[in-house]
Each structure stands twice: as structure tokens, then as C-alpha cells.
Amino acid sequence: MTNPNALLHRRDVVNELLRDRADLLVIAGLGAPNWDVSAAGDHPNNFPLWGAMGGASMIGLGLALAQPKRKVLVVTGDGEMLMNVGSLASIAVEAPKNLTIAVLDNERFGETGMQKTPTASGVDLAAIATACGIRTSRIVRTMAEVTELRDLAHERRGTAFAQIKINPEALVFVMPPADGVILTTRFRQSVLGDEALFN
């Protein structure tokens, strides 16, 4: 078993992934990844989910295909990724250059009482992503590797996947707006301009 003291802290990881974010577009999976992304700073280019478990990475795919010149980062949890792990197959086949998926893996269902997820028993999401055909796929355990991942997410060199081993700590919730219409409209207005308000 890994020494939990050696594990990365989730908010350090997300702060680093979003450092100098420029025009990065961010999808945050429900639960703690949403709070982590929001703790790094509410932003119109964030689309934080309050539900739709299992959908984060596919929202990232649809967005990446629609906006091939922008960079898309999905930040989600291991439970959320596992719920639709088949998405990795769908995404690997499409292989958009501008999509990075960062799974914050605390090996727990954090919002529901810290029950273990399959990754706690060794299920290797990065290997699944590799087997699906996502060549840039890795397990991340150090901040230096997080920085590398941050740089990858800001390039458009191919779909990337990372399973980032983090401490199963429960932190204070930092919430973005909860109204889906506000989140959708401000994101579209930011990405597409005021025209988005008219259609």
C-alpha cells in the first residue's frame, strides 16, 4: 500500500494544471473535482458538473471536436471515469489532438463516505486508456509529472490521459454557480462570443 503522506494533494495538482491557463477550456467532473477546479478560480471557460456522472470525458470529446483550435482539459475523479470507462474507447478512436483527460484518483467515492473504488484494488485506468489506443497515457505521482501534464494540456499534440494518484483527503467545498443555464450560457458566450446569445 502506498504511503498516503507521499500522495499528491488534489488542490495542488489542480492549481498546477490550471496555472497560466490562458484560453484553456475546462470540464470538471461532479463532486470534488468540481470543487477543486472552482477553488482554483471560477472562470467562464469552466464547465463544472453537478451531476451527469460518467459524462465528463465525453463532454470533453464533443467540445474538442467542435473547437479543434482550442485546448480542452477534463478534470474528473476515478469513480466518475469508471462509470463510463467505455468512453476511453470512443475517445481513443476519434483521437482529437486537443483533449487531455486528468483523473484525480483518490481510490474513493469521496462524496458518499469515502468507499473504495476499483482503483483501490489495483484497477489501472492508465493501462485501460493505453489499451484503448490513447498512446500518451500515464500514472502521475509527483508534482514534476503534474507540470509535464499541464504543459501537455496546453499543447495540441494528441489526446492525453493521466491517472493522478492523490491523497483521499476531504476538503472544504468551493462551489461554482449551480444553475446549468448560467454555466452553459456564460461558457458559450466566452467561447463563441455574444453571437451565442442569439442562437
Place this chain on the structure above:
Amino acid sequence: MAEAAKSRSEAVPALPTWPDEIYRVLKDAGIRQVAMVPDAGHSRLIRSFEADPETRVVTLTTEEEGVAMLAGAWLGGERGVLLLQSSGVGNCINMLSLPVICHMPLLMIVTMRGDWGEFNPWQIPMGQGTRPSLEAMGVIVKKVDEPDLVASTVQGAAHLAFNTWKPVAVLIGQRVLGAKNFKELARK
């Protein structure tokens, strides 16, 4: 002689034209992303989209992925369509929260099983549950049982979805698709 040949050829049912018609309707609606789990009833439409360099056809492992993907497409300013069989509607239920609560358009074209003339009893529960489960989630449902009305139904649904930011499903009935008879197939 020529007359007889002509009448024989007329007796052969022509290929249905509605798949080509809805391809045109969907192109006119500006569809760029096609998310699908294939169904035999959609095969002709899927081939049309696959041959179209302007559209991206994405094969899903489960239909709910398509609901999420098309939400992402909308966030990025593109319109899409989800092609699925009625059994796949059951896989979408919780994910439909996303377009419903975010007022995003979603156009679903559902080919029915467990409907008119079904031979497979296992198709009945989800086939009969398709409309009520979609409606329970707040999806507007339009069913079409006449081949001649498929294109106009899809056109109306596309306008409804993209002009009013609603999830809308068109159910294409087995009367349109033709029901297979597996007992006959098993004898061949």
C-alpha cells in the same frame, strides 16, 4: 410483354427514401457531429454521414456517451444528432439531466423495437418503456409511423430542439422500419 415486365418491377417494393430525406433535413439543420450506436434501421443514414466529409460520425460504447458528447458539441458551438435504437434510450436516462437542466438542444432519432410486429419478447419492456421514460425525463417525444412523414417529423424536431434548446426525440416506428421475423430467418 414489356407491360408485364413493367408491372412486375413496380410490384417490387422500392427502397425506402426516408433515410435519404432525413439526411438532407439534418444537413439543412447544420448537423456536424453524429453520435451513434448503430441500428439496422439507421444503417443507410449512417452510411450517408460516413461518406460526408463535413460530419464526424462517432461510434459510442453506450448511448449515454452520446448525450454527453453532444452537450460538449453544443458548448463548442456545433450541432449534433444522436442515432440509437429504442433499447439504448434506457441507457441514457440519468445523462438526460444534462441537456434538461442546462437548456441545451438534443436531437435523438430513435428506431423502435418492441413495437409493431415485434418477434423478440425481450425487446418489449424497453420498447414499450421508451416514450414514458423519455417523457419522465422531460424529453419531447414525437412518434412517426408513416414513411412519408418521417422527414417532416425530423425537421420539426430539429427546429424544436435547436430553436428552443430542448431535448427532442423522434421515434421511428416498426411500421416504418418493417419488423423482422426471426422464426423465418431461423428456417433459412
